[in-house]
Amino acid sequence: MSTVDKMLIKGIRSFGPENKHVVTFFRPLTLIVGPNGAGKTTIIECLKLSCTGELPPNSRSGHSFIHDPKVAGETETKGQIKLRFKTAAGKDVVCIRSFQLTQKASKMEFKAIESVLQTINPHTGEKVCLSYRCADMDREIPALMGVSKAILENVIFVHQDESNWPLQDPSTLKKKFDDIFSATRYTKALEVIKKLHKDQAQEIKTYKLKLEHLQTLKDAAYKLRENIAQDQEKSESLKTQMKELEMSIQGVESKITHTETTLKELRKLQDQISTNTTARSTLFKLQQTQYAALVEENEDTDEELREWQTKFEERIALLETKINKLEREMKDEETKSSLLSQTINDSMREIGKLQAEADKIFTKHNLGSLPDAPFSKDVAVNLTNRLKTRLLDLEKDLQDKKKAGEMELKFLWERYVAVNARCSEIEGQRQAKIESKFGISKRIKEKENERDFAEQELSNLNLAHIDDRERNLQIEVERKTLVLGERDYESTINQKRTEILALSRRSELCTVRKMSWLVILRIEMDENKDKIRGVLKGRLPSEKDLKKEIANTF
Template sequence: MSKIRKMSIQGVRSFGIEDKDNQVITFFDPLTVLVGPNGAGKTTIIECLKYATSGDMPPGSKGSSFVHDPKDAHETEVRAQIRLLFTDANGEKMSVQRAMSCTMKGKTYTFKSLEQVIVRMKDGKKMSLSSKCGEIDREMISALGVSKPVLNNVIFCHQEDSNWPLSEGKALKEKFDSIFAATKYIKALETMRQLRLKKGHTVRECQMELRYLKQNKEKAQQIRETVATKEAQLMSSKDSIQQIENQIDPLENRLNDIDMKLGKVMKFDNDIKALDSRKKQMEEDNKELEETMEQVFQGSDEQLLEIYQNHQRTVKEKERRLTDCQKELEKASRECQRLNRVKADLLMEQGRLQLEADRHTDNIKNRDNEVRSLSSYLEMEGYDRLPFSTLQLESFHRQVKQRLEQENQTASQVMADFQEKEQQKQQSIDEMRDKKTGLERTVELKRDLQGKKQQELRNFRTELQRLEGSSSRLQELESELSKAERELQSTVQNSNVEELKAEVVELQREKAELDRTQRHLDKEMETLNTHTTARTQMDMLTRDKTEKEEQVRKIKSRHNEDLVSLLGYFPNKRQLEDWIYAKSKEVNATRDRLAKLKHVREAAGAGSRNTEDFISCSKTVHK
């Protein structure tokens, strides 16, 4: 039987959090009585026992009220600890330690369960189990040997829940069911009933399977007996087959001999039939030959053989001649192919040279046209008739060069004069512009002064009208008015606007004249640029001509050796065309000769075949 020995409390409800406030309570056997005034902590001890054994908090407590109030301890966090020393159902000593904490943040309290440990003494050794590794509540219930409902509702029943026997029927029944584990008993009965049903079903299946197995056993016995009978019959059948095979072997040997003899007889029969048919065919051929032959050879076999040998010699001679002709034909074919290749190369080279010559001719025509157009533009005489010779072109080049130099000098002089005039005109324009600016400024000042004087005149007139009664004042004003009018007239005379306008018009006219001069000079510059372009084109044409002549010279030097080796000299265009035409005629003649040789060869082959037919017919007649 399990017993509670000691319990220490620290930091729970009214128990302090200091080490000196740690309270140790010893429980006696068989009874311990707790006596004290209200608030001394009697209920707290029962709550600590309940929490230490079952892990449940007191009813109506959220945990924070179970721990010492941090506000009373003047701390933000308070830790509580309960340690219980007891003897388990097996009489072994055990201890359990449960810790918790309460944290205050503002007006909010936070409860937290800390690590819980069970220590068991076994064979003088301590064995501990932490809440991190196992479930402490289940271990405590197992060690005490009492269910959790008994601990909570009977042994450590809180005073607030002590009236549960007087509660309603349903709640009371639930309490008793939990205390006496009636629900578990009912579940056990239900489990047993279901297990019995399953086992009964399994027994019925096994009985049915047993019946099937008995039937299968009887069938297997019958099959074994049938197999034994069939094996005996098979052995007897094998013996009978062996005897029959022994009787069949001599018959098969005899049958094979008969087949061989029959095959020989059939072969002889076929040979006889073949010989008969051959005989008939030869007789028919002999009759046909006798009917077709005009004359029958009456000589002996030696004479016929001599005639045959002479014919063979004639055929061999013709074959030899045919072979020689074939060799000549092959040689001529190779020569023809070589000449065709040479011809093709020469034709290609001729076409390329002709193309280059045509291009060169076109370039010369274009050059002459450009020279004629440029000479007519430059008013140069002696360049109206085409084509131009080299001396004419060189002379034209020198004249154009001299003309270009003269034009360049003239253009340079004109440009220098123009720049000098432009500088002078620009200087005069600047002076006139400065003068104009000064005059405009003077006019503006005079206008401002005139406006001021007119304003003063109006003021004076206003003052005069206002002071008509004062004669002295009137005379003064009249004198001032006459003075102002004189100043106004002098100002108008000094600032002659018409003269200024005339000067401005003169300056604009001079500017227009300078613009016309500048446009004329621009046209002359364009003309000079055109001359420069023509000179550049002429230089390009001259270089092109030189390059083409160099290319023609290189082509001649590259093919000089080939043409000299073929012809013995370097031909011109007409000679090369004549040589190619002659070679073409030779090739055509060679082709005709080869065709004739081929025809002769075919005729010789036909003659040899006729001779062989004649000899075979003669032998047949002789036989």
């Protein structure tokens, strides 16, 4: 525990600059008494200034705090405060603060000229002086004492003009308590968390928009893939159709060749039939002519004639047989001719259909005009070359589209992988923020538990017992004063007065704490009133009854 041992005052308010005034502080209690203007408040102000660096109120920026040069009859007055105290670690430290007040022509100038901390080196036993700026000194001394600056200002070394700060407006009171209990850091931490949460939410929105854009690009890539696949299927189907057409064209060409051969044979047979018919008619005419030209009858015997007749009949029968055979052959040839004519007509119709389909294909694929049938060998070769060239062009276009689609798909895939990596990184950062938030929430809960424990300790304070004891002591003092009269018990009376003063100070401190906790409870209840009413479903008493119960409790 840190304690204050001695303090030297020189050139401060009523303490002159020529003399050194040393105040020794005793433990556990030091009483400072004296008439008005003797410097009691100045001692407290010097303690506060030494520890915190804060000038007392109404000191006009230090002009009225330093001994007036006009009173000393000089143009410059120097003031100094030396404070020796033990740190929280039990180490002796001397704090020296020096000031200067100069009287100029139209105004006075106040200046802090030196701030020094003196310690003793435990190894060598020599004094070590460390010079600080005022701001560093103001932070260093509370740290050495182990007490915050707010507690030194508002609780331990509070000025009498500022001792009623617990009765100020709620906002000022809340600020004081935040400084005392170091709640400002947690408020700032919460603000930082809110800001980070807002920034993260905005960043998440941005990445969601980017993700939607990339999803759109991905869908477009899939559509391009589907279009490429459909084009490939169409190309394959066209190739298949072209092969089928080539096969059908070859079949039709073979049929045409066979039909032409059959027609040639049929024409030969028709020529033979006409030739034989002409020869037969010629022979018949010749026979008639020869018969008419006969001058005399045949004088052969009947047997010879019969023999000739028999031979002639046999010959006629043979000729008739040949004629019947030729007629049958002619009928067969006519049947074949009709069949071949029908085949030719069917082939011509099929050729017309194929030619119409070929015209459509040539028009669709911009292959130019189709030559008129029948095709010569050169025309067929030229047409085949044109088809092959067009097919190669289509395959080349297909390959180009494939390459373009693959490049675009590769680019989109790289973008997708990069976005996934960035999302993973953001997710890791978000998890880190969540863990940090969890740690802060845990610390807040610990502070709330400490607050509840302090509230419990405050509720355990028996202020009524202290007040009763104070009243009993006052009654006892009055009784003994009446009994003893003017007897010489001054030392005993002083001792009792000292006890009464200590008890009154303790009572005042308890009252201040009571009021502080009442204000804190009131602020917290005002903040959480709606929440408590919602939880208790209307069973919370009214504000007036609640205040009465709290007052009775304390």
